[in-house]
Amino acid sequence: MADTNDKIILALIGAGARGTQLILSTQENCSGVEVKYVCDVDKGRGGRAISVLKKRQKKKPKYVExxxxxxxxxxxNAVIIATPEHWHALATVWACQAGKDVYVEKNISLSISEGEKMIEAAKKYNRIIQCGTQNRSALYSFSARDYIQSGKLGKIVLVKTYCMLPGGSPWILKPNSEIPEGLNWDLWLGPASMVPYNVSRHKAWYDWWAYSGGQVLAGDASHVLDLARMVIGDPDFPNSVYCAGGRVLFDDNREVPDYQTITFDYGNFLMTCESSKYGNYLSKTSTEIRHGNLFPNWQLNSTRIEIYGTEAMMYLGRHGGGWQVIGNDSQVLDEEYGYFPDEAHQQNFLESVRTRKIPNGDIKQGHCSANLVHLANLSYRAGKKHLLFDGKKITNSEEANFLDNRIYREGYEIAEVINE
Structure with missing residues (x-):
């Protein structure tokens, strides 16, 4: 445990673009931090982080594989985990067992049971786990939640979430090839099955169920779903889910769809999600809006949330964008600008490491939001079936439960019971 005045010693696990951004931002924007390690299975990565950190902290981090x-x-004291998704749960459990606090990028798990094991490990070893759901540290997220709880929207009956990204590129499956020099392919695969090296797996891992829940849904829409849950009071799990979709823009045999329409039934309200990658007329919230006093063009905003009450509705932006409440005749009843919350989320993590207070993006809520991704994908993969969920397992589809049951490679298992 780090004392409130102690220096916090950090390590980065996964030195890709996001991992490098995270460790450099955390070191720059959080006081009393030293980065001791930069870890990546590819010796070609991590150089920029090590170089910049050496200049800033006058001490060169060690590279480890x-x-x-x-x-x-x-x-x-703590690690930042920014690996591909198939490593997130195991890396987190190992860290907790070693007495380290954890910042783990979204989507935090690859199956329902993995999230449960992460919660179990955090409790058993008294560890802080901050999930990379930065919207939970945005001031405008808190005020949106307070506004909804005040009852001014009336009873919430429908929440629509969107992650409709601009169009992508066609995909061609490359042939298997020799492992590139400097890459430990065995370690990259980790808990996943051993397969020959293929650049289409290595560089496009988010297109394979073995490594990801999908670039759009797990990698981006997970933020929108999590923010929606937060502002309406963090409901635990939906009673059921239905997901339709497929490959729309390019029918190129990728496993993961590029379009999914999802309905979550919470009993007293519905939540929907449009997750897609087509249409260059759609756009994310711009940098100018994320860091300035502006609102998005909600109609064509890729990552908006629409919250419908019986009295009014709210538009809500992700990663900045703020919120606006709309009433009769399109009148703006209330509004608040919002700003990009990445730095605030990193600062909240380090504060929690020092004080042992529950972080804003605690593992329990990270698990609840990740389950929305898992349930949607299981519905799609089980034949676009309406699935019933009891909070632990799917009750009407053995196929879906089988698909959710990851088989770990020997030496990379997560134990049935987390122990020493």
Whole structure:
């Protein structure tokens, strides 16, 4: 445990673009931080982070290939995990067992049971886990939640979430090839099945069920779903889910669809999600809006949330964009600008490491939001079936439960019971 005045020793696990951004931002914007390790299975990555950190902190971080070397170092207080999704749960459990606090990127797990094991590990080892759901540290997210709780929208009956990204590119499956020099392919695969090296797996891992819940749904829409849950009071799990969709823009045999329409039934209200990748007329909230006093063009905003009450409705932006409440005759009743919350989320994590207070993006809520991604994908993969869920398992489809049951490679298992 780090004392409130102690320096926090950090390590980065996964030194890609997002991991590098996270560790550099955390070191720059959080006081009393030293980065001791940069870990990646590819020796070609991590150089920029190490170079910049060496200049800033006057101490060069060590490069390591295997995260277990980081976990063996008693000096390390916390780790930032920014690997592909298939590593998130195991890396988090190992970190907790080693006495490290964790910042883990979204989507935080690849199955329903993995999230449960992460919660179990956090409780058993008294660890802080901050999920990379930055909207939970945005001031405008708190005020949107307060506004809804005040009852001014009336009774909430429908929540529509959107992650409709501009169009992508066609995909051609490359042939298997030799493992690139400097890459530990065995470690990259980790808990996933051993397969020959293929650049289409390595560089497009989000298009394979073995490594991801999908670039759009798990990688981006997960933020929108999590923010929607937060502002309406964090309901636990839906009673049922139905997901339709497929490959629309390019029928190129990728496993993961590029369009999904999802309905979550919570009993007293519905939540929907439009997750897609087509249409260059759609756009995310711009940098100018995220860092300035502007609102998006809601109609064509890729990542908006629409919350419908019996008295009024709210538009809500993700990662900045703020919120506006609309009443009769399109009148704007209330509004608040919103700003990009990445730095605030990193600062909240380090504050929690020092004080042991529950972080804004705690693992329990991260698990509840990740389950929306898992349930939607299971509905789609089980034949676009309406699935019933009791909070632990799907009750009307053995196929869906089978698909959710990850088979871990020997040496990379998550134990049925988390223990020493």
């Amino acid at each position: 295997d995260m277990r070397h980081v976990y063996d170092d008693k000096d390390v």
